[in-house]
Amino acid sequence: MSWRPQYRSSKFRNVYGKVASREHCFDGVPITKNVHDNHFCAVNARFLAIVTESAGGGSFLVIPLEQTGRIEPNYPKVCGHQGNVLDIKWNPFIENIIASCSEDTTVRIWEIPEGGLKRNMTEAVLELYGHSRRVGLVEWHPTTNNILFSAGYDYKVLIWNLDIGEPVKMIDCHTDVILCMSFNTDGSLLATTCKDKKLRVVEPRSGRVLQEASCKNHRVNRVVFLGSTKRLLTTGVSRWNTRQIALWDQEDLSMPLIEEEIDGLSGLLFPFYDADTHMLYLAGKGDGNIRYYEIGSEKPYLSYLMEFRSPAPQKGLGVMPKHGLDVSACEVFRFYKLITLKGLIEPISMIVPRRSETYQEDIYPMTPGTEPALTPDEWLSGMNRDPILMSLKEGYKRTSKVVFKAPVREKKSVVVNGIDLLENVPPRTENELLRVFFRQQDEIRRLKDELSQKDIRIRQLQLELKNLRNSPKNN
Incomplete structure (x- = not known):
């Protein structure tokens, strides 16, 4: 340039x-x-x-x-x-x-x-x-x-x-x-x-x-819309590793309108x-x-x-x-x-x-x-x-009347051994992954036991209901 x-x-x-x-x-x-x-x-x-x-x-x-x-x-x-x-x-x-x-x-x-x-x-x-x-x-x-x-x-x-x-x-x-x-x-x-x-x-x-x-x-890094001009400006790196800017028409990105080299430094251009x-x-x-x-x-x-x-x-x-x-x-x-x-x-x-x-x-x-x-x-x-x-002449000290209201949501949770899995970061290491895996195995075992107990209870209730239907009082 x-x-x-x-x-x-x-x-x-x-x-x-x-x-x-x-x-x-x-x-x-x-x-x-x-x-x-x-x-x-x-x-x-x-x-x-x-x-x-x-x-x-x-x-x-x-x-x-x-x-x-x-x-x-x-x-x-x-x-x-x-x-x-x-x-x-x-x-x-x-x-x-x-x-x-x-x-x-x-x-x-x-x-x-x-x-x-x-x-x-x-x-x-x-x-x-x-x-x-x-x-x-x-x-x-x-x-x-x-x-x-x-x-x-x-x-x-x-x-x-x-x-x-x-x-x-x-x-x-x-x-x-x-x-x-x-x-x-x-x-x-x-x-x-x-x-x-x-x-x-x-x-x-x-x-x-x-x-x-x-x-x-022009390897692009950053982009900014140039207001309402229907143009874009990007910053990036040229094929010779020099910092570069390019101007584009937002309706036709086949070729930049202009490309300008800035300097040979390596840092990103904001x-x-x-x-x-x-x-x-x-x-x-x-x-x-x-x-x-x-x-x-x-x-x-x-x-x-x-x-x-x-x-x-x-x-x-x-x-x-x-x-x-x-x-x-x-x-x-x-x-x-x-x-x-x-x-x-x-x-x-x-x-x-x-x-x-x-x-x-x-x-x-x-x-x-x-x-x-x-x-x-x-x-x-x-x-x-x-x-x-x-206008900045009169209104730039005016405060906005908009107020943020957080939505009221039912909190979804999956509690395992007192730890909420949805609230915690996904495991990043192998040890963390194993810990979560074993917790889930324990939780699956507990749920299976609970399910089998409920099956037994359902059978008992079905038998009681059958006995009530067949009792002489109902006849």
Whole structure:
């Protein structure tokens, strides 16, 4: 790619990254050392959640945003999972509801109390069982309340209706591990990248693959829908093992519109797209740089703007939703950068330099707000609706009226020797497998004995009934 400055008329060509001062960072966080290619971080206007290193299961911290500075080592955690936590995502419509998925094959929904955690949280409001192997990704539907997507290492995407706490659809078109999921603006299409080197555009309710690309020259890792432009952007690796991005038409994946090589580093490239400003941010895992571009509707489509540089490598990045930004400082994007070596979470604000202190309407158009456009039943019946927009000038402090209500379900259980098999992690070692096997053998023996005793009792009752019928009194 040509790195010559391109002098073009753009209000974003002078955007710069501003790192928060040390007292506004989050220090002393035991960030997970897991090598799974996720961000391990989720942010909304009230809380910051970070997956942490922990022994005996998986856990994550939930910290109120105003509680900056050093985090105590004994700070309360969300620690109900029995395997490593692989992904976490905040509900876009209810700010204290977070979904997590784990190596223990479950997806769990947690309700964070007002003001944050005061003690360790081990009980989830909802536990979702359906995957047969570990679950690597969770994603909330962008316009519908209580619809959650989860992708597991069983190569399946399950669609959960949290109103009933059950999976309602399954997308079963992948032949290997799903690496990334991304929705278009109204959530009517789902784009996925997969370890089988294919990019797919799927109709989520039917599971039908609308478009599929076999990426031979561009091994895809991550994908993002570019708002309502009907375009996709993928990051991956070229045949010469250089990091690369490609732009696609969502209605024709036979060939990318453009391919651009970025550099020769080996870390994964995470793409972030801001539909309001049409800016694309590329952040490399393991390096400290964030490049940003402006996306246009005509060739060359991608216009390089600038690069934020930092010597500290990032493990992952959380992104603040638009309604949580500081509009008075002309902030158009905010990252929360995970620096594992320092145990530090560092906010980075992307700022448009403006002299005026008044509200800048040209850089803050109407943006998706905190109100859902559809109910789960409406979406499942086939309805699509664009997100309900809000103005950041007046409404960005408004709280959502949506409340999460966990479905009341009868708890299914299979208790063997005092251990509930459905509540426990599937056996991972041969010894665990043998223990479960012998428990099941004991349970089968006990049930057989119980059955034979009931057979004897049934025969006795049949004889008594026969005697009563044949007794002289009845004649």
